[in-house]
Amino acid sequence: MAESVTDDSFYARRDRLVALLGQAAELEHAACCQYLFAAFSMRRAPEPGRCTWAQVEQIRGWKTTMLTIARMEMEHLAIVSNILTALGETAWFHRPPFPVAAGESEIGVELSLTTFGLDALGRFVELEVPDHPTDTQRSLVDYLKTSTLPADKRLSAALGAPVTAGHSIAALYDEIEQLVVQLTDVSQPPLFVGPPSAQVDNIAVFPSFPPVSNNARVYDMQITAVTDGPSVAAAIKQIRDEGEGGGAGNAAVDGNHFHEFATMYIALSQATRQDPSFTPGLPVVPNPIVASPWPADVAPVGTTTVTRPDTASALELYDLAYDVGLRMLARMFGTTPETDRGYEALVDTVFFPMMTLVFRPLGDVLVDMPAFTDPADSRRAGPTFRVPRDVGVIPHSSTAWTVLARQLEELRDRADALARTATFEPLVMERLQFLAQNLWRMHANFASKSGLGVEP
Amino acid sequence: MSAAAAPRQVATTYVRFAGWATIRLPTDPDPADEKRGASGYTFAFAGEPDLDRIIRFQPQKDPARLRDGAPWTWGVNVTECFTLYPDGRRTTHTSVAGEQVDLLGSPKLENRNWLFTLPGWEPVYPFEICIGQDDQTIRRRAPLTDPEQPIERVATADLMAQGAAGANMEPETVGAATGLWNSWLKLVQRRDWLERQLKTEQDDLRRVVLEARLRQVRMAVATPTDRRVMAHYAVERFFFRVSGPSAVVPTSGPLAGLDPKAPWTISYWFGAWDFDLLGVYTQGVLSIPHASGASDAAS
Numbered sequence: 188m189a190e191s192v193t194d195d196s197f198y199a200r201r202d203r204l205v206a207l208l209g210q211a212a213e214l215e216h217a218a219c220c221q222y223l224f225a226a227f228s229m230r231r232a233p234e235p236g237r238c239t240w241a242q243v244e245q246i247r248g249w250k251t252t253m254l255t256i257a258r259m260e261m262e263h264l265a266i267v268s269n270i271l272t273a274l275g276e277t278a279w280f281h282r283p284p285f286p287v288a289a290g291e292s293e294i295g296v297e298l299s300l301t302t303f304g305l306d307a308l309g310r311f312v313e314l315e316v317p318d319h320p321t322d323t324q325r326s327l328v329d330y331l332k333t334s335t336l337p338a339d340k341r342l343s344a345a346l347g348a349p350v351t352a353g354h355s356i357a358a359l360y361d362e363i364e365q366l367v368v369q370l371t372d373v374s375q376p377p378l379f380v381g382p383p384s385a386q387v388d389n390i391a392v393f394p395s396f397p398p399v400s401n402n403a404r405v406y407d408m409q410i411t412a413v414t415d416g417p418s419v420a421a422a423i424k425q426i427r428d429e430g431e432g433g434g435a436g437n438a439a440v441d442g443n444h445f446h447e448f449a450t451m452y453i454a455l456s457q458a459t460r461q462d463p464s465f466t467p468g469l470p471v472v473p474n475p476i477v478a479s480p481w482p483a484d485v486a487p488v489g490t491t492t493v494t495r496p497d498t499a500s501a502l503e504l505y506d507l508a509y510d511v512g513l514r515m516l517a518r519m520f521g522t523t524p525e526t527d528r529g530y531e532a533l534v535d536t537v538f539f540p541m542m543t544l545v546f547r548p549l550g551d552v553l554v555d556m557p558a559f560t561d562p563a564d565s566r567r568a569g570p571t572f573r574v575p576r577d578v579g580v581i582p583h584s585s586t587a588w589t590v591l592a593r594q595l596e597e598l599r600d601r602a603d604a605l606a607r608t609a610t611f612e613p614l615v616m617e618r619l620q621f622l623a624q625n626l627w628r629m630h631a632n633f634a635s636k637s638g639l640g641v642e643p
Numbered sequence: 644m645s646a647a648a649a650p651r652q653v654a655t656t657y658v659r660f661a662g663w664a665t666i667r668l669p670t671d672p673d674p675a676d677e678k679r680g681a682s683g684y685t686f687a688f689a690g691e692p693d694l695d696r697i698i699r700f701q702p703q704k705d706p707a708r709l710r711d712g713a714p715w716t717w718g719v720n721v722t723e724c725f726t727l728y729p730d731g732r733r734t735t736h737t738s739v740a741g742e743q744v745d746l747l748g749s750p751k752l753e754n755r756n757w758l759f760t761l762p763g764w765e766p767v768y769p770f771e772i773c774i775g776q777d778d779q780t781i782r783r784r785a786p787l788t789d790p791e792q793p794i795e796r797v798a799t800a801d802l803m804a805q806g807a808a809g810a811n812m813e814p815e816t817v818g819a820a821t822g823l824w825n826s827w828l829k830l831v832q833r834r835d836w837l838e839r840q841l842k843t844e845q846d847d848l849r850r851v852v853l854e855a856r857l858r859q860v861r862m863a864v865a866t867p868t869d870r871r872v873m874a875h876y877a878v879e880r881f882f883f884r885v886s887g888p889s890a891v892v893p894t895s896g897p898l899a900g901l902d903p904k905a906p907w908t909i910s911y912w913f914g915a916w917d918f919d920l921l922g923v924y925t926q927g928v929l930s931i932p933h934a935s936g937a938s939d940a941a942s
Binding site: 241244245254255258406489535538539542544548614618622624627 | 671672673674675676677678679680681682686688689690755756757758759793794795796847848850854855
């Protein structure tokens with residue numbers, strides 16, 4: 188984390204606040220991707236010598252929790268984006284590519300896409316651990332101290348290591364809160380200059396059936412609008428209560444992310460002690476990428492280049508979908524409904540179709556695809572979550588619709604080609620064909636609603 | 644359906660039907676093609692086949708996809724069949740009562756995570772109804788468009804023309820049709836039944852399934868306003884023409900004289916959704932005009 192600035196001016200402290208919000212956005216975004224990757228990699232069927240049906244049911248419960256937490260990280264990213272918008276800044280969807288070594292991470296925790304297991308879960312516990320020891324944390328540490336499992340040693344050491352002051356998600360939000368209080372003092376210039384109508388909340392995101400309000404959670408999400416100091420404080424409290432279980436000095440509350448991950452970790456560790464062959468995650472390669480078309484590019488350290496051609500095409504499809512999805516989100520947070528005739532088209536494409544008909548099913552099916560052409564190599568692929576070069580707001584409205592529609596068109600055509608030419612097992616092909624149908628419709632709907640085409 | 648043309652002065656046969664069907668479908672926010680269930684409240688548990696969204700009007704014919712514990716008999720059947728004549732006469736066809744009603748072609752509710760329509764407004768696609776058997780079969784398809792297009796390319800207006808008219812809470816409709824007036828109480832009784840089964844079940848795999856079902860039912864019982872409980876009262880109503888080109892109608896017997904070319908109409912509803920058994924109750928009527936000049940048929 189950058190050194191605190193010593194310049195006391197409003198503008199220096201505001202710059203610091205914006206920088207920290209950018210870091211918060213990157214961390215929430217990275218957390219979400221890691222949790223999704225782990226969820227996709229979880230076994231859905233038994234395999235002799237690795238997983239029984241009873242264990243599959245246990246894994247399913249963990250997958251439900253993991254996906255819930257991933258959705259809540261999306262909610263946190265949305266809230267941070269709202270705070271940036273309220274300050275008159277643009278939402279921030281950039282983040283470093285995976286993997287990020289612990290020593291290079293702002294909070295000293297490795298950020299990496301790996302299959303579900305004690306290693307991944309341990310990192311998730313570290314990501315969400317509160318700064319001040321809670322009863323749950325103490326019980327987890329006590330449990331780990333008694334473990335003879337080699338896999339438990341890493342987390343035990345990590346939780347026991349001294350925490351570098353100011354280098355945690357908790358410290359990050361502490362400083363954000365303090366800066367907002369300072370900057371909203373009556374002696375300061377106005378801090379919140381963004382248009383309130385640009386705030387994205389539950390009603391903006393979720394369709395009107397069933398009727399939703401901003402006071403109720405919808406699929407575990409409650410996206411909070413912010414317009415002033417008190418609403419920012421309430422929003423940050425919400426993030427911290429849900430994540431680490433409260434701010435400084437607060438006891439952890441059941442259901443927060445740290446508590447859920449710690450509980451899950453203990454359960455998996457115990458299950459592994461009882462059955463050392465239990466392998467809850469599929470053999471998904473860590474940090475998968477697609478080979479760059481430019482010979483001079485070298486694969487980043489810690490990544491795995493997927494080389495089977497049709498699997499690589501599927502990964503590129505995911506990359507493109509992710510690109511489009513992020514650009515649409517950037518546009519959504521960077522505009523207002525009354526000034527942008529295509530706002531409804533954005534919302535109707537991103538919530539829910541892109542999430543539930545593209546990201547989730549394609550992620551689920553990528554882990555069923557072989558990563559390499561050697562039939563003896565059972566390792567599988569997974570989404571890369573590669574952030575595109577530019578996820579800023581496309582500034583001109585009519586250009587934005589043309590570009591986004593064109594990207595959806597490319598997505599549609601690539602999905603159609605993959606569904607016709609790939610040679611995966613039947614269930615995978617069935618899902619790819621379903622995906623292709625839905626992308627056809629998504630493009631047509633978007634083109635119609637943004638005024639570029641005829642309604643299907 | 645257009646009301647511009649006056650109805651022809653021909654006899655019309657009404658085939659009323661009702662019963663319990665299954666729809667093994669994932670629920671929001673799981674993807675429409677989710678096979679096992681994760682984020683919603685419906686699941687394919689250990690050893691069970693994948694969720695497939697197919698509406699089965701005769702689920703008892705596929706026991707591998709049917710869970711135990713239903714307090715009802717599965718299957719949709721004709722409850723009454725009669726013909727009304729232009730002169731006001733009515734003839735009841737008692738031999739048709741009890742015939743099986745089926746939907747062919749692996750039909751599904753097609754909203755696809757709100758992509759095609761909002762939930763509650765989606766069509767059943769493909770829609771091909773089949774009643775009876777052998778030479779007394781009545782069968783016809785209701786294509787969404789003419790000529791038929793792949794569903795993802797069908798205009799929204801055409802999807803909704805055959806879609807439900809929303810999903811509304813109708814406790815009286817559901818209670819009167821099924822005898823199940825209190826969803827929460829039904830689930831309390833289900834919980835008790837599952838617990839009794841678990842006490843005596845010896846098979847490991849079946850125990851895993853019972854435990855998983857019990858977890859979900861207990862969640863529902865603990866929260867009476869949960870969607871698992873409240874969805875029981877939601878009713879989706881459909882009303883549209885059935886006018887596909889290749890209708891099959893009996894040429895002899897009590898249902899001789901049905902017109903295979905004129906549009907038929909169907910009106911039906913789904914309700915009483917049971918998330919544990921993946922079951923739904925349906926009730927409806929298929930209205931079939933007679934061909935001009937067809938004579939009366941004995942019941």
